[in-house]
Amino acid sequence: MDGDFGETRAMPRDSEAAHRGAEVALIGVSKRWGDMRALDNVSFNIAAGSFTVLLGPSGCGKTTCLRLIAGLETASEGRLRIGGRDVTALPPAERGVAMVFQSYALFPHLTVAENILFGLKARRVAAAERARRLKAAAELLGIDELLSRRPAALSGGQQQRVALGRAIVAEAPVCLMDEPLSNLDAKLRAEMRAEIVSLQRRLGITMIYVTHDQTEAMSMADRVILLNRGRIEQDARPDELYVRPRTMFVAGFVGTPPMNLLPLVRQGGTMVVRGTSGPAIATAGARGLVAGIRPEAMELAETGLPLTLERGEYLGADTVLHCRCGEEALPVMLRPAGRVDLVPGAALHAAFPPSAVALFDAESGERAD
Amino acid sequence: MSETGEERNVLGGWLLVLPAALFIFAFTNGPLLATLASSLAAAPIAGHGGGFVGLQNYSDLFDDPSFLTSLLNNLLYALITVPVSVVLALAMALGVNRAFPGRATLRLFFFLPTMLPMIAVGAIWLFFFTPQYGLLDRATSLIGSGDINWLGDPDTALAAMMMVAIWKQAGFFMIFYLAALQNIPPVLHEAAALEGASRAYFFRRVTLPLLGPTTLFVMVTAVINAFCVVDHVIEMTQGGPDNASSLLLYYVYNAGFRDWDINSAAAATIVLVVLLSALAALLFAVFGRRVHYR
Ligand SMILES: Nc1ncnc2c1ncn2[C@@H]1O[C@H](COP(=O)(O)OP(=O)(O)O)[C@@H](O)[C@H]1O
Ligand SMILES: [Mg+2]
Numbered sequence: 001m002d003g004d005f006g007e008t009r010a011m012p013r014d015s016e017a018a019h020r021g022a023e024v025a026l027i028g029v030s031k032r033w034g035d036m037r038a039l040d041n042v043s044f045n046i047a048a049g050s051f052t053v054l055l056g057p058s059g060c061g062k063t064t065c066l067r068l069i070a071g072l073e074t075a076s077e078g079r080l081r082i083g084g085r086d087v088t089a090l091p092p093a094e095r096g097v098a099m100v101f102q103s104y105a106l107f108p109h110l111t112v113a114e115n116i117l118f119g120l121k122a123r124r125v126a127a128a129e130r131a132r133r134l135k136a137a138a139e140l141l142g143i144d145e146l147l148s149r150r151p152a153a154l155s156g157g158q159q160q161r162v163a164l165g166r167a168i169v170a171e172a173p174v175c176l177m178d179e180p181l182s183n184l185d186a187k188l189r190a191e192m193r194a195e196i197v198s199l200q201r202r203l204g205i206t207m208i209y210v211t212h213d214q215t216e217a218m219s220m221a222d223r224v225i226l227l228n229r230g231r232i233e234q235d236a237r238p239d240e241l242y243v244r245p246r247t248m249f250v251a252g253f254v255g256t257p258p259m260n261l262l263p264l265v266r267q268g269g270t271m272v273v274r275g276t277s278g279p280a281i282a283t284a285g286a287r288g289l290v291a292g293i294r295p296e297a298m299e300l301a302e303t304g305l306p307l308t309l310e311r312g313e314y315l316g317a318d319t320v321l322h323c324r325c326g327e328e329a330l331p332v333m334l335r336p337a338g339r340v341d342l343v344p345g346a347a348l349h350a351a352f353p354p355s356a357v358a359l360f361d362a363e364s365g366e367r368a369d
Numbered sequence: 370m371s372e373t374g375e376e377r378n379v380l381g382g383w384l385l386v387l388p389a390a391l392f393i394f395a396f397t398n399g400p401l402l403a404t405l406a407s408s409l410a411a412a413p414i415a416g417h418g419g420g421f422v423g424l425q426n427y428s429d430l431f432d433d434p435s436f437l438t439s440l441l442n443n444l445l446y447a448l449i450t451v452p453v454s455v456v457l458a459l460a461m462a463l464g465v466n467r468a469f470p471g472r473a474t475l476r477l478f479f480f481l482p483t484m485l486p487m488i489a490v491g492a493i494w495l496f497f498f499t500p501q502y503g504l505l506d507r508a509t510s511l512i513g514s515g516d517i518n519w520l521g522d523p524d525t526a527l528a529a530m531m532m533v534a535i536w537k538q539a540g541f542f543m544i545f546y547l548a549a550l551q552n553i554p555p556v557l558h559e560a561a562a563l564e565g566a567s568r569a570y571f572f573r574r575v576t577l578p579l580l581g582p583t584t585l586f587v588m589v590t591a592v593i594n595a596f597c598v599v600d601h602v603i604e605m606t607q608g609g610p611d612n613a614s615s616l617l618l619y620y621v622y623n624a625g626f627r628d629w630d631i632n633s634a635a636a637a638t639i640v641l642v643v644l645l646s647a648l649a650a651l652l653f654a655v656f657g658r659r660v661h662y663r
Contacts, residue, residue: 072559093565105560109578118574119564170564 021049021206022083022096022173024069029078031064031230038064040230041078046223048083048173051200051207053217056227057253062210065227066176069208071095082174098167099176102183104159106151106166113147116165133169140199141165157188164199174206181216193220214254218242226250244358248365251292251358257320257333259292263362275326276306281357282369288362293352295320295335301351307332309346314339323348401642407635426636436637438612439620442527446616447595447648450534454591455584457535458542465543466550476547483541487600494533495520495605520606523613530614533601538594542587549583550576581660585652592648596641617641 024046031039039061046052054062067073069080071092079088087095106115113134120130138144141161151159160180167175180196181189197220200207211217217224218238226233226241226249233253234246245251251259262281264271270280271289281291296318298305307323321334321342334350342348359369408426413419430436465476482490497504498519506517519529553576561571599618602608608615608623618641625634 070559070563072562092559092563097563099560099563101556101560103554103556105554105556107557107575109575109581118561119566122561122564122566122570122574166560166564 020173020204023048023081024174024206024208025081026065026069027079027081029065029068029075029080031061031068031073032076037230039068042227042230042232043078044225044232044235046206046208048206049204051197051209051220051222053221053224054208054210054227055214055217055224055253056212056233058212060227061230062212062227063178064230066099066178066208066210069095069174070097070099070176095174096172097174097176098170098172100163100167100178100180102179104151104163106159106162108151111148111150112143112154112162112165115151115162116147116169119166119170130169133171137165137168140168140202156183156185157192160184160192164196168199168203172205174208175200177207177209179211180209181211182213189216196220215256218254226253228253244367245292246367248290248292248360251360255294257295257335259294259358260298260332261360262291262293262325262330262332264289264291273305273326273330275328275330279304282359287368289368290360290362292358292360293356295333297356298332298334298350298352300334300336300340301349304349304351305332307334307348307350309342309344309348311344312340312342321348323350404635404638407632408639411632412630422632426632427640430633430636430640435612435615436620439608439615439617440640442613442615443596443617446527446531446534447592450531450538450595451588451591453531454535454539454542455587457539458587459546459580459584461539461543462546462550466547479543480540482537482539483544485537487537487598488604490533490537491601491604494529494536494601498529498605520614521610523610526606526610526614530602530606530616533605534594534598537601538591542591545583545587546580549580553579581656585656585660588652588656589649592652593645596645617644 025044027043029039029042030037042061042065054065056062064073068075069082071087071090075088079086081087082095082097107118110118116134116137117130120133125133134147138147141164143158143161143165146154146158146162151162154162160183163180167177177196181192184192193216196207196209209220218241221238223236224238224241225235228249234241234250236244236246241250241254245254245259248261252261262273264281265274266284267277267280269284271282271284272278272280273291282289305325307325308329310322310324313320313322318335318337319340321336321340323332323334324330325332332350334348357369358367360366361368409421409423411419411422411425461479465472465479485493500506500518500521501510501516503519505519509517517525519525557575558571561575566574596617599616599622602614602616602619603622606614608619617637621634621637621641624630624637
């Protein structure tokens, strides 16, 4: 589990891979509108052929970041490199990127085929080559029957496929997607996730994918760049992000439900959850600490952290128990397997191994263990 | 629902439509039919004659050189004012559709002529056209000539009328284009830019087709204006000199209200209506099929 699967998966395995990805690098990039800092000194290096997700809450700067890479916005500071080439001053068309927009950006008056071929005609790609790429993309996406239709006659999922087709035929080494699945229903979204990932693997392109949905990020990405207020909170593989959140923000953002965050107070030589008299969570130090414990790492037990049940949420495979802890009624969630029938108000105890506890500095929110 | 219930629904429907239908018949279809009847009749002269004369009024009309001149003038007038107004309106709309300082003011300037009554527009242009002292001659004197009798010369009178009409209506059409342009999502432009489309390519392949419904609407309106607005002719040239700036409706106006030849005016009106309907139908046939409605 702890292996380098992220890196190995990043290499296109399929011998059919039509075109290879390019490396994308941001070096100290900022974007300001007036006093508003949408992106603040962001740097990262995305490997060629990898699947990277830009994750974060609404307004954190994900779209801005993607548009900067595409060249639809110009950076206030910093430099951008794609495939080793400095593209900071290049217009969008010369950066070697394709983009799938959240609204799909299909031309309403053109047929599906004309939509897909729009860019190739604009670039005067030869007719035979256009036909070849259209055929390949249509087969890959299963939209052969739709080619003569107009976008208005397509379902949301079909429009999504056409938008993907447009990006594919460009054969650009880098593909950018801005919340492409947000307009689809839950079932279709799950299908498309898998399909987009397999498409990226087959084509071997570099994918930079924006979403605010952490489940989407965790299930698709080789690597997740988690943004918050225009800054990078953590840049890591999904499993690292989950197992070792670097900040309290990451801990509270990743996981459904997210990590329980419990402020600690000193009690003798140890620290306990505020408003309780035990158990000891950490050895006492100089700093104020917050303990992070995943709901799924907690078990119901005879002794342990004292809790009062507020309500249970039965989800099928497991049950989420919403509890309160100690005198301050701190919210705590547990996630025992199966169905747990308990009456609200029941007094419970939660046990967890010491290794399940992550410690954060109460001031800075940074990891402190 | 029972059959009687359905029948009652149909009856109720007709009752609801009735007031509006009566008004439309009384004020639109009725007069048109009356005009048609009048165009096929002659007024009694000195107490006898008159009554149904068949197509006599029409054949008289086409024997009248001043009618033929008005007809040809009007066709030429439409042929020039319609496309020029439409292209100018589109150009102005494109010009003020991007962000620059003073954009709102420029939009207002373009739209201002539309808000003036045609009579006021005529008065302004009478000044513009004044030989030697008018705005146009002052401007042309800088590059030579500078002494053109715009309204008094048969070679320029009709062109002068066209200028006035274009000046007045282009700003109005611009508003429609502006609204339509703002309805095109900017993301289409961005997607096209990423795919390597030049501005010209995007304009030809996306903007123009998406403006299709507006263009059709504006063209039909311009054609109607070309045949139905003659205030400026009445005010500025009275159709002269030598019928050089006479238009169909002006001919009708003269026949009806100067010569009191109601039957001839009615026949000319029917010709006008038929011509206008044919042109509108032609526009819809040529462009309607290619227009993409969202
Ligand atoms: N064109 C713009 N002008 C001013 N502020 C903008 C503009 N675009 C985005 N912003 C601001 O920048 C911040 C980041 O926006 P965005 O990148 O769209 O966030 P996200 O995609 O993560 O939801 C937001 O606070 C937003 O209001
Ligand atoms: Mg966004």
